[in-house]
Amino acid sequence: MPATAGPEIERLIQLLARLPGLGPRSARRAALHLIKKREQLMSPLTSALETALAKIVICRVCGNIDTQDPCTICTDPRRDPSVIVVVADVADLWALERAGAINARYHVLGGTLSPLDGIGPQDLTIDAVVTRAHEPAVREIILALNATVDGQTTAHYITDLLHNAKVSVTRLAHGVPVGGELDYLDEGTLSAAIRQRTPF
Ligand code: ZN
Numbered sequence: 001m002p003a004t005a006g007p008e009i010e011r012l013i014q015l016l017a018r019l020p021g022l023g024p025r026s027a028r029r030a031a032l033h034l035i036k037k038r039e040q041l042m043s044p045l046t047s048a049l050e051t052a053l054a055k056i057v058i059c060r061v062c063g064n065i066d067t068q069d070p071c072t073i074c075t076d077p078r079r080d081p082s083v084i085v086v087v088a089d090v091a092d093l094w095a096l097e098r099a100g101a102i103n104a105r106y107h108v109l110g111g112t113l114s115p116l117d118g119i120g121p122q123d124l125t126i127d128a129v130v131t132r133a134h135e136p137a138v139r140e141i142i143l144a145l146n147a148t149v150d151g152q153t154t155a156h157y158i159t160d161l162l163h164n165a166k167v168s169v170t171r172l173a174h175g176v177p178v179g180g181e182l183d184y185l186d187e188g189t190l191s192a193a194i195r196q197r198t199p200f
Helices: 007-016 024-036 038-055 090-098 126-133 149-161 187-195
Strands: 080-087 104-108 140-143 168-171
Touching (some): 007 024
């Protein structure tokens, strides 16, 4: 396709198109919006990006992304220090925090085990979570991993490594989503929901 704008604008569009959820067409729309709102949006966005870039660090305790190390969650005295929620990715941590699901601390693995993609235990922060599980304050490890083959393989692998830590190892329930209709669920989800039924 021939360029319809100068190289600087084309470059902006190309970079925006690399963002998740933005294809080439919406990247053009986003670029045009930024250009039209130079003062109100583009300029503050530029300085927010620069500030974030300069300050972002990975928490050495839990692997969370923040602008301080240890992160805001790890240093928050109101968090229950006895529970560690293990997630694959920072996006999962953010999702749980958005839901206000639990007032605990986290551990970000940096992915899940995936033999097909060549991701082994050494590529994840599994050793660190095992070490943390042996800290005297820790009583429970919640494995909040995806209900996929890789997620569950990772959960089993970690559970095996934790057999002599004095913690209870739990995982997220599998089953009917809140507001879900049984008729629309796949067989695997329905079977899991029946197997993991809870007293009413
Ligand atoms: Zn942290």
